[in-house]
Amino acid sequence: MTSQSTGSLSVEATQCPVSGTRGRAVKTVTLKALLTPGALAHLDAGAAFQFCADPACEVVYFSAQQTYATTDLKGPVFQKAPESVVPVCYCFGHTRAEVRHAAETGSGETLLETITGHIQAGRCGCEVNNPQGSCCLGNVRAVLRSASHLASPAP
Ligand SMILES: [Zn+2]
Missing domain, CATH: 2.20.25.270 (N-terminal domain of TfIIb)
Structure with a gap:
């Protein structure tokens, strides 16, 4: 080489x-x-x-x-900027604060379904909106998971 x-x-x-x-x-x-x-x-x-x-x-x-x-x-880049105003879903403008709020109010699944609906309708533009250049759903799920983990005590 x-x-x-x-x-x-x-x-x-x-x-x-x-x-x-x-x-x-x-x-x-x-x-x-x-x-x-x-x-x-x-x-x-x-x-x-x-x-x-x-x-x-x-x-x-x-x-x-x-x-x-x-x-x-x-x-800002989601992975590198911890601020609550940073988008998790860049295409549809869902910030970290908004995704955490959804987790805390039990509407995380609804948010995931909304974003998934946009993706299925071909509206998603992660390639040119999201710095990682690929779908944000994994990041949305990760924020939802960590937020609900913080919000509710372990069973
Ligand atoms: Zn590096």
Whole structure:
């Protein structure tokens, strides 16, 4: 193996160069939609990018040649921003506070059904709205689970 590359198309980084976290592949269109103009101006559009989900790591996207940090995105990244105003479901604007509230008031299932209905109707645009570039339902479920765990005592 050589670390040299001429043209980035076939080169793939699979681990975040800062945290070592195993990345998840994202499409370039996600970066095009969510990077700030200044960051986008340096995008290697032919490279294969991955998303780093580590909450403690400031890197959001990385390729074999480039990294983009949270400050290179136009908005907050769910995995890396603990604030209650940060979206869990980016497409339909459900914030962490709203999802927690749903869990606490027993309407978590209703919220999941609402979002699932939007997905089934083809309205979901996670590819260009959600920094992870993929469906938010897993994150919604995780927030619901942790919120209901906090709200109700163990059986
Ligand atoms: Zn990382």
